[in-house]
Amino acid sequence: MATERLAIIATKGTLDMAYPPLILASTAASLGIETAIFFTFYGLNIIHKKKMNELKIAPIGNPAMPMAFPPSMQNAITNTISSVFPGPPQIMGIIPGMTDLMTFMMKKTIKEHGVASIPELIEACKEADVKLIPCQMTMELFGYKYEDLIEGLEPPAGAATFMNYVLEADKPMIIFV
Amino acid sequence: MATITPDKVLDASGLNCPLPVLKTKKALEELQSGQILEVITTDPGAKADIPAFCSRTGHELLETVEEGGKIIFYLKKK
Numbered sequence: 001m002a003t004e005r006l007a008i009i010a011t012k013g014t015l016d017m018a019y020p021p022l023i024l025a026s027t028a029a030s031l032g033i034e035t036a037i038f039f040t041f042y043g044l045n046i047i048h049k050k051k052m053n054e055l056k057i058a059p060i061g062n063p064a065m066p067m068a069f070p071p072s073m074q075n076a077i078t079n080t081i082s083s084v085f086p087g088p089p090q091i092m093g094i095i096p097g098m099t100d101l102m103t104f105m106m107k108k109t110i111k112e113h114g115v116a117s118i119p120e121l122i123e124a125c126k127e128a129d130v131k132l133i134p135c136q137m138t139m140e141l142f143g144y145k146y147e148d149l150i151e152g153l154e155p156p157a158g159a160a161t162f163m164n165y166v167l168e169a170d171k172p173m174i175i176f177v
Numbered sequence: 178m179a180t181i182t183p184d185k186v187l188d189a190s191g192l193n194c195p196l197p198v199l200k201t202k203k204a205l206e207e208l209q210s211g212q213i214l215e216v217i218t219t220d221p222g223a224k225a226d227i228p229a230f231c232s233r234t235g236h237e238l239l240e241t242v243e244e245g246g247k248i249i250f251y252l253k254k255k
Contacts, residue, residue, distance in 0.1 A: 030198055031233040032233065
């Protein structure tokens, strides 16, 4: 049987950008596709023991962000705020604590909508035998040690390993996030 | 109403993409070939995703029933 392989490059370390690589990888693996995620640059935070629990949503520089009140916080007052400010005004991003507040609200919304958390999706990836590969060079760049990262990872590797993984397959696919 | 009697029922109500597909895959692993799994979901995305999962993996989608905001799938394990 022809081998199908999906290789995902995860380069971002915000909460929203941690979702696509993990959702695609866990799903691809359940469809029987051999899957690996190569975590590089800020994407390493997704598999960092401590930082994976502190991923944030950035209100600043994200004008598409809706004023997302979680369903349990929606009432006449919050609905009025949402109708006046469909998104938090960009200037509010400089207020200390704004990023944490937005992250708190997003996490609450995620939970109330039955969407999996990042640690849950990492577990789903591991169960489905997704290879999780940390990038050696960026680990050194950021001063992350292998033991700072979660259990169950592949050995740190570089671009050549990634290319080889992709090209060994009969049907290779690459997704860059 | 469905007349199919499942060997196992997976209630994925309230869960969103990709959890219904991931849980379906796991539940099927516990069944023997030819046995039937009932998957209950409330995720509208599952309407396209569960059939896509079946066509990729070769499990047979016997029937889809929609009732009261729930989408119920009957899958026969390959």
